[in-house]
Amino acid sequence: PHTGTQEYEDGVPKIPTACITVEDAEMISRMASHGNTIVIHLEMGAKTYPDTDSFNTIAEVTGSKYPQQVVLVSGHLDSWDVGQGALDDGGGAFISWEALSLIKDLGLRPKRTLRLVLWTAEEQGGIGASQYYERHKANASNYSLVMESDSGAFLPTGLQFTGSDKARAIMKEVMSLLQPLNVTEVFSDGEGTDINFWIQAGVPGASLRDDLYKYFSFHHSHGDTMTVMDPKQMNVAAAVWAVVSYVVADMEEMLPRS
Ligand SMILES: [Zn+2]
Structure with missing residues (x-):
């Protein structure tokens, strides 16, 4: 089955819910259209366990000229x-x-700090992202760009971006550097679960744009395995991520907020 969270309003009976995959729904539909009587045997093992400690994982290349300023790249470390x-x-x-890793191997050090955050507990409701924001929001004016990839890292078609028109124009120029990979589009809607706090605080945000149809074919199911990932496509996605984060971190000015 496809899995996910279920939330209830206060004061309503907590009726268990389940959902099935598109493939199974289509199979049941075909059986029904053949006139078969369908009997479904459903076993559910979902449990809520007590909270426990977990941690964001953070690494960075410290900026050479404006170390207190940050470009952040991220994904979440937990899974369903x-x-x-x-x-x-x-x-x-x-x-x-x-x-x-690529930027370090190339011996590069951008002007501002390039920080990697691997968020914990995204699936439980962005708990790691919320904790990080609480601890670092006093420094929000020093965040130039926050980036998150949470849609599979398949072959990208471009970057989704939220920010001012001036910042968008700069991002279009940055993406034009990726012409050799033919990944130059700048779309709207840079939001992502783990970077939304920052975007709401006015920091420009970007998400990797790729094939969501493929993503949701396997998302939150037993189908989400290594065999779905394509190393060549991931390399292109990593190249986009490295170029965008490095160039924005190395520009003389931060991305304009207005
Ligand atoms: Zn996710």
């Missing part, structure tokens, strides 16, 4: 309990890791 979490969100976590 079914599957392996390869596309949700191993892909996003590891293209973010790879962006810093």
Whole structure:
């Protein structure tokens, strides 16, 4: 089955819910259209366990000229309990890791700090992201760009971006550097679960744009395994992530907020 969260308003009976995959729904539909009587045997094992400690994982390349200023790349380290979490969100976590790793291997150090955050407990409601924001929001004016990849890290078609018109124009120029990979589009809606606090505080935000149809074919199911990931596509996604984060971190000015 496809899995996910279920929330209840106060004061209503907490009736258990379940959902099935699109494939199973289509199979049941075909059986019904053949006139078959359908009997479904459903077993549910969902449980809520007590809270426990977990931690964001953070690494950074400290900026050479404006170390207190930050460009942040991120994905979440936890996953749903079914599957392996390869596309949700191993892909996003590891293209973010790879962006810093490539920049370090190339011996580059941008003017401002390039920070990797692998969020914890995204699936339980963005708990790691919320904790990080609470601890760092006093420094929000020093965040130039926050980036998150949480849609699989398949072959990207561009970048989703939220920010001022001036910042968008700069992002279009940055993305034009990726012409050799043919990934130059700047779309709207840069929001993502783990970076929304920052975007709401006025920090420009970006998300990787790729094939959401493929993402939701495997998302939160036993189908989310390493076999779904394509190393060549992940390399392109990592290249986009590295180029965008490095160039924005190395520009003389921060991205304009207005
Ligand atoms: Zn996710």
